[in-house]
Amino acid sequence: MVDGCFDPLHIGHLKYFDVASTLGFPLFCNVQSDDYISNNKKRPNLLPELQRINLIDSLKTISYVHLCKTSTSDVLSKLQPLKYVKGMDWKKKGLPNDEQEVCKKYGIEILFLDTNVDSSTNIVRDFIRNKDCNSLKEFEGILFSQKEIEPHYYDEHYFRGDWRNGQNDYSLETRRIIEAKNPVNIKEVFRPKRVLDVGCGPGALMYFLYELGIETYGIDFSQAAKDLAPKEVRSNIVVAPVTEYYNFGIDFDLVICRELLEHLTILQIRQAVKVLADYTSKYLYVTTRFHPSPVSLLDVTDDRVTDPTHITLLNKDFLKLLFMLEGLRPRPDLEEKMDWKKLGRVLVFERVYKNV
Numbered sequence: 001m002v003d004g005c006f007d008p009l010h011i012g013h014l015k016y017f018d019v020a021s022t023l024g025f026p027l028f029c030n031v032q033s034d035d036y037i038s039n040n041k042k043r044p045n046l047l048p049e050l051q052r053i054n055l056i057d058s059l060k061t062i063s064y065v066h067l068c069k070t071s072t073s074d075v076l077s078k079l080q081p082l083k084y085v086k087g088m089d090w091k092k093k094g095l096p097n098d099e100q101e102v103c104k105k106y107g108i109e110i111l112f113l114d115t116n117v118d119s120s121t122n123i124v125r126d127f128i129r130n131k132d133c134n135s136l137k138e139f140e141g142i143l144f145s146q147k148e149i150e151p152h153y154y155d156e157h158y159f160r161g162d163w164r165n166g167q168n169d170y171s172l173e174t175r176r177i178i179e180a181k182n183p184v185n186i187k188e189v190f191r192p193k194r195v196l197d198v199g200c201g202p203g204a205l206m207y208f209l210y211e212l213g214i215e216t217y218g219i220d221f222s223q224a225a226k227d228l229a230p231k232e233v234r235s236n237i238v239v240a241p242v243t244e245y246y247n248f249g250i251d252f253d254l255v256i257c258r259e260l261l262e263h264l265t266i267l268q269i270r271q272a273v274k275v276l277a278d279y280t281s282k283y284l285y286v287t288t289r290f291h292p293s294p295v296s297l298l299d300v301t302d303d304r305v306t307d308p309t310h311i312t313l314l315n316k317d318f319l320k321l322l323f324m325l326e327g328l329r330p331r332p333d334l335e336e337k338m339d340w341k342k343l344g345r346v347l348v349f350e351r352v353y354k355n356v
Contacts, residue, residue: 001082002074003030005037008046009055012087015115017061021086026063029056033068049196073098080106088114117275135296139266142300146265149208149309154222159202164307172230175204181340183208189337190283198276199242199260203229206236218248225246243271245278254281261288261319262303262310269312270322277326277351284328285338286347290316297321327353 002020006013006098021027031053036043047055049067057065068075076099084103086095091112103110131143159170168174182204186192192214197206198340200218207230218237220226226237240246257276261269264293276284289306291299294315303310320330328349339346 001028001030001033001076001079001083003068003075004087005032005041005045006052006056007037009052012115014059016085016087016113017059019113019115021061021264023083023085025082028064028066028079028081029062030066030068030072031056032072039109045194058325062309068116071095071098073102076102077106077132078106081108083109083111085111085113088112095122103174125162135298139298139300141265146267146311148265148268149263151221151223152308154201155224156228159224161254162231163183170204170228172207173285176208179205182338183212184257185338185340186254186285187212187214189334190254192252192283194252195254195256196248196252196279198255198257198272198279199263200229200237201225203233203237205258206233217248217250217252223260243268243275245275252279253282255284256286257284260314261286261314263307264312266300266312266314269314270321273319273322274326277323277328280328280349280351282351284323284332284349285330286323287345288319288347288350289313289345290319309342316347323347323349327351 002017004013007101011143017027017029028336031049032040034045034049037043042294053065053067055060075095084099095110100110102108162169168178186195188207195206195209195214195216196314197203197218200220202225203218206216206218210233216233216236218229219234219240220237221239221241223239226234226239229237238246238248252339255349257272261272264272271277276286289303289310291301291313297315299315301313303313324330329352331348331350334348334350335346340349
């Protein structure tokens, strides 16, 4: 019997199998599960267990393959092989006591083969290190090449033009359809007394919250946004950068930032995150578009097909980390309530402490 994770399968494993197969017996391979890798290697598996089993089963040196769902000592006890063959590295660090006891009990001979030319742990470590280095270089390249979108781009045509798919403009009538039950959700989930909408655009959500009796303020760096806002909330909108703190002189127990961050550069997002954290005294409700399939924490892309100003789609975990570093704790329970459309674009945080 040979035994291991074989994640990833490499040339050292093949030599291990080749030598073990010359001992004159049918060769049984005990393959450790994905759970074992997660619990004992403290890392995610590279190859799923079924793929590892199929790969090993295709080798002519292997007679039988078994996915280990219990423990190696349990398999040894039930199989009782004539020989238990491990790599030489196990001779140095020592087999687990339970495996040694089973082998002694059933007279199973333990052999150590010096066939490893590398280890899966080293291969995974080097892969991650190289991937992280490459990701950091790519992140650096994007970070220092991005150009900020100027406020004048967000004019009346941007908000009211028919250039979007599905005529998804920012008129009050269209936004009411799109928002649907979201304003009521905000009221029921957060029960806010005073709300600040950062990147409020022409103030549609502000108006819907106003209709529900909620005192709402807004900030946007586009003058057109304020000019197009309903008169009932227009005076509560401040035209100023969303990346700089504006002192309203009042507290906000709910800060909303929806579909804004993807319009900013990475450096602007970093600044905006701090400002958003400084504004809220209790809750922060964010929606944005995330990288659709990130491989590393630093993966960044854009979505210019949907909107030419969607210049930054971050890894969701990376953005969450930025907010957590500002003293905000994720509230996945509230995220689930707010993500009623199941788009996966919602983040909700609660203030833990105020940064100074």
